[in-house]
Amino acid sequence: MTMAPALRMSGVTKTYGTGAGTVHALRDVNIELRRGTFTAVMGPSGSGKSTFLNCAAGLDVPTSGQVWLGDAELSGMSETQLTVLRRERIGFVFQAYNLLSTLTVAQNVTLPLRLAGKRVDRALLAQVIRAVGLDERVNRLPSELSGGQQQRVAIARALVTKPDVVFADEPTGALDTRTARQVLELLRNVVSGMGQTVLMVTHDPVAASYADSVIFLADGQFAGEMRRPTPELIAERMTHLGDRDAA
Numbered sequence: 001m002t003m004a005p006a007l008r009m010s011g012v013t014k015t016y017g018t019g020a021g022t023v024h025a026l027r028d029v030n031i032e033l034r035r036g037t038f039t040a041v042m043g044p045s046g047s048g049k050s051t052f053l054n055c056a057a058g059l060d061v062p063t064s065g066q067v068w069l070g071d072a073e074l075s076g077m078s079e080t081q082l083t084v085l086r087r088e089r090i091g092f093v094f095q096a097y098n099l100l101s102t103l104t105v106a107q108n109v110t111l112p113l114r115l116a117g118k119r120v121d122r123a124l125l126a127q128v129i130r131a132v133g134l135d136e137r138v139n140r141l142p143s144e145l146s147g148g149q150q151q152r153v154a155i156a157r158a159l160v161t162k163p164d165v166v167f168a169d170e171p172t173g174a175l176d177t178r179t180a181r182q183v184l185e186l187l188r189n190v191v192s193g194m195g196q197t198v199l200m201v202t203h204d205p206v207a208a209s210y211a212d213s214v215i216f217l218a219d220g221q222f223a224g225e226m227r228r229p230t231p232e233l234i235a236e237r238m239t240h241l242g243d244r245d246a247a
């Protein structure tokens with residue numbers, strides 16, 4: 001395995017529109033995610049979190065700057081190359097679980113491998129299913145599962161290709177507090193126990209406190225990092241980011 005960081009962004013800028021209507025969604029963002037770390041991204045509404053995630057995951061192309069996923073540089077890749085990269089080297093977990101309703105748990109989880117034309121490693125599948133606690137539900141359909149269980153299927157699906165990074169966008173947004181906590185503990189274990197790298201965008205200071213560190217964005221710019229975050233410290237920091245935005 002390469003020793004390159006899981007993700008690196010250098011001087012990433014994203015601008016929408018031109019002239020008076022120009023929006024600077026990201027301004028000169030530089031970050032590095034070490035492998036096996038859990039990072040949360042927070043910031044006020046419109047601060048650039050989605051744009052950051054989309055540029056990092058090859059879903060959107062920066063106006064300038066560079067993005068590396070492991071040792072692969074994204075700029076200059078064709079749309080086809082980016083599609084393959086996203087399928088094989090990135091895992092996605094969204095607020096909406098995006099499971100296929102006619103496929104069983106096991107079939108949903110292995111879909112990325114089958115789309116990539118890869119053999120399903122039964123031992124890895126069993127490990128991933130066990131990690132998310134769905135051993136007894138592998139043959140169920142999504143409609144037979146609770147919201148929390150469906151999100152666990154989505155997390156298993158994101159892990160099955162052993163991606164460089166799992167990107168999670170408000171993964172607990174649709175869940176009640178208790179179920180949300182279980183999903184966050186699962187993401188925490190995936191990092192601590194399996195060495196996976198996770199980047200999670202969230203509005204929730206409690207969710208962000210499960211991460212090793214929190215990156216703050218304000219007005220498209222990097223606005224600091226907090227290691228060993230607590231919900232209280234994060235909430236206080238967010239209040240000040242709000243102050244700054246209003247100023």
Ligand SMILES: Nc1ncnc2c1ncn2[C@@H]1O[C@H](COP(=O)(O)OP(=O)(O)OP(=O)(O)O)[C@@H](O)[C@H]1O
Pocket residue numbers: 016017023024025043044045046047048049050051052
């Ligand atoms: N396709 C687009 N065209 C024009 N402006 C855009 C586009 N996408 C995003 N923006 C603008 O870029 C800025 C950053 O948006 P972004 O969605 O990344 O913020 P965010 O932090 O994810 O917000 P939220 O928390 O509300 O989801 C905003 O001012 C937004 O209006």
